[in-house]
Amino acid sequence: MYKVLTLNQISVKGLERFSREHYELASEFSSPDAILLRSHKLAVDEITESVLAIGRAGAGTNNIPVAECTRRGIPVFNSPGANANAVKELVAAALFLGSRGISEGIRYAHSLGDITDEAELNKTLESQKKQFKGSEIAGKTLGVVGLGAIGSLVADMALTLGMKVCGYDPALSVDAAWRLSSRVEKVDALASIFSRCDYVTLHLPAIESTRGLINAELLQQCQPGLCLLNFARQEIVDTGAVIDALEAGKLRRYIADFPEPRLIGRDDVILMPHIGASTEEAEENCAIMAADQLQDFLENGNVRNSVNFPTLILEKTSGIRLAITNNNVPKMLGNLLSLLADENINVMDMLNKSRDDVAYNLIDVETCPSEAVLAKMCAIEGVVNVRVIS
Numbered sequence: 327m328y329k330v331l332t333l334n335q336i337s338v339k340g341l342e343r344f345s346r347e348h349y350e351l352a353s354e355f356s357s358p359d360a361i362l363l364r365s366h367k368l369a370v371d372e373i374t375e376s377v378l379a380i381g382r383a384g385a386g387t388n389n390i391p392v393a394e395c396t397r398r399g400i401p402v403f404n405s406p407g408a409n410a411n412a413v414k415e416l417v418a419a420a421l422f423l424g425s426r427g428i429s430e431g432i433r434y435a436h437s438l439g440d441i442t443d444e445a446e447l448n449k450t451l452e453s454q455k456k457q458f459k460g461s462e463i464a465g466k467t468l469g470v471v472g473l474g475a476i477g478s479l480v481a482d483m484a485l486t487l488g489m490k491v492c493g494y495d496p497a498l499s500v501d502a503a504w505r506l507s508s509r510v511e512k513v514d515a516l517a518s519i520f521s522r523c524d525y526v527t528l529h530l531p532a533i534e535s536t537r538g539l540i541n542a543e544l545l546q547q548c549q550p551g552l553c554l555l556n557f558a559r560q561e562i563v564d565t566g567a568v569i570d571a572l573e574a575g576k577l578r579r580y581i582a583d584f585p586e587p588r589l590i591g592r593d594d595v596i597l598m599p600h601i602g603a604s605t606e607e608a609e610e611n612c613a614i615m616a617a618d619q620l621q622d623f624l625e626n627g628n629v630r631n632s633v634n635f636p637t638l639i640l641e642k643t644s645g646i647r648l649a650i651t652n653n654n655v656p657k658m659l660g661n662l663l664s665l666l667a668d669e670n671i672n673v674m675d676m677l678n679k680s681r682d683d684v685a686y687n688l689i690d691v692e693t694c695p696s697e698a699v700l701a702k703m704c705a706i707e708g709v710v711n712v713r714v715i716s
Contacts (some may be wrong), residue, residue, distance in 0.1 A: 328624050331358035333366040336383060340613020343621065360620050363389075364612075370394050378713070379623050381616035384409065384603060385476075386559060387633050388532050396684060399651035399710035401635040403619040407475030408611035409603035413557055414479040416602050417527055418487075420581045421468075423596055424525065424553040427458030434458070464488030469519035472529035472558065473498055473506055480527055481510045494519045517547040525553045532559035542567040548576040557602045560584035627688050627715050635686055636679035643675040644690035647715040653708040654685040661706050666691065669699050 329350050332341070340362075341351060357376035361368070364382070367389045373380070380390060382404045395402050423429055434454065441447045468484045470477045473495040481491045485507060493510045495502070513519055516539075519526060530536045540554070540563040554577055556563050565586055571577040572594050580589070585597040603612070615631070622628045627649035628639045635651075652658045659678050666673060672692040679686060694714065695703070703712045 328359045329355050329357070330620065331355045331361045332363070333361060333368070333372075334364035334383075336362055336364065337610045337613035339610045340383060340617045343614060343617035348625075349621075360624060362616060362620060364609075365389055373398075373400070379403065379620055381620040383609070383612040383616040386532065388559070388561070392634050396634040399684075401623060401629055401632040401686075403616060403623070403630075403632050405612040405615040405619075406631055408615045409605075409608035410475040410479050412605040412608035413476045413529075413602045414483055415605075416583070416598070417480050417555060417557055418483055420527075420555050420557070420596070421463050421484075421487075421525060424555065424579050424581050425463050425466075426460030428460075429596060431455070431458040463525070466490070466524040467492060467522065469494065469513075469523035469526040470510070470529065471495070471516065471519060471526060472531075473502055473510075474529060475502075476557075477527075477529035478502060478506050480529065482507055485509055489525075492519055492523060517544060520544055520547045520552065521549055523549065523552065525555065527555040528558040528562060530558050530562055532561040536562045538562070538564050540564060540567070542570060545571040545576055550575060551578040552576065553579045553581065556580070556582040556584065560586070565589065625715070627713070629686060634681070635684055636681035638677055638679045638686055638688060640675065640677040640688045640690070642690065644692060645716060646691050646694045648687070648689040648691060648695070648703075649713040649715060650687040650689065650703070651710040652685050652687070652706075653710065654680040654683050655708050658685060658706070658708055659687060662687065662689070662703060662709075665699065665702055665706070666695070669695065671695055671699070 327350055328348060330344060332351055332353055344351060357374055359376060359378050361377060361380045364384055368391065370391050377400055379400060380395060380402045382390060385404055385406050387402055387404050390402055392402050438447060438450065441450060465488060467490040470481045470491060470493045473493045481493055484491050491510045492513045494513045494516050542564065545567050548571060565588055568577065568580050569588060572580060579594050581596040583598045583600050583602045585599065589595045589597060619631055626642060627647055629635045630637055630639060650662060673689055674692055675690040677688050700712055703709060
């Protein structure tokens with residue numbers, strides 16, 4: 327029986343993926359096998375020695391101490407793409423909000439509650455509506471920074487709306503490249519996106535290389551009147567630089583899903599309360615994906631959509647499987663296999679992959695190693711953990 331600790335309100339459809347025959351779910355466990363969460367800020371001391379894996383029902387994992395998990399051999403799973411459509415639709419709304427005086431017009435209309443005569447109301451509206459005039463987005467150029475699951479959907483949506491689209495992503499994967507429309511112009515320099523586009527939308531993860539990426543130097547390259555959209559992560563934008571660019575006229579408007587005190591109340595800023603993935607469908611999709619990935623790891627040792635472990639999927643060929651995490655250094659696999667051979671344990675199938683400093687192995691064996699053999703494997707220098715999956 328596996329124990330899964332849930333630290334947020336997880337969609338019922340996700341929780342239903344865990345069979346009650348093999349899983350126990352609760353918001354409190356002293357020694358859980360896995361943790362499933364959404365936005366809970368996970369502290370290191372909440373990750374007990376019993377934890378084998380952590381699942382995030384969402385894309386970002388900046389609320390999880392990933393480096394510490396990696397050191398301890400704990401894979402951290404996320405749900406890339408599960409909330410992509412929800413974010414794409416909100417970006418579409420943001421494009422319209424940034425091009426037309428929609429929010430200002432709504433506020434103005436609701437301020438006219440003291441006018442009770444319909445004819446007078448209509449006359450007032452006709453005389454004042456010109457202040458809310460905007461422009462159409464058709465024919466304008468959108469720069470999409472980050473062409474992953476969300477960015478590629480946003481690019482397609484913009485093309486459908488009649489926009490020209492430029493894309494920038496130095497880490498574009500083969501899969502992402504295949505799903506990207508040939509009508510999206512790939513740009514090699516980030517500064518070029520800002521210098522030639524009417525709108526720029528950000529879809530990057532918050533990692534060391536992207537923190538503060540949108541800075542004063544880059545914003546100096548803006549085509550005057552640029553509208554910047556941030557529905558990715560607050561940390562990738564230098565807020566002070568954005569304010570300076572707004573006041574200098576380099577930026578016409580900033581629309582973000584991450585309110586900050588310095589931005590609240592500005593007429594040239596539209597803020598939303600972090601609702602990019604706040605749809606019933608997105609929450610369900612994320613929970614289902616995270617639950618399925620945790621189950622596959624706990625029951626089969628397979629790793630997919632992990633932010634710190636290599637993708638590794640091996641179909642079972644035997645009743646006994648060893649899942650071994652080790653430092654990515656030479657001769658580790660050879661040492662492990664030699665130990666099994668010395669104990670006359672036959673290997674039926676195996677797969678080994680690495681990612682940065684982590685190597686992960688699935689080894690199917692004919693007979694279950696004894697506790698003494700497992701102890702010898704754990705004692706090999708560089709081995710982080712060994713798990714038997716029967």
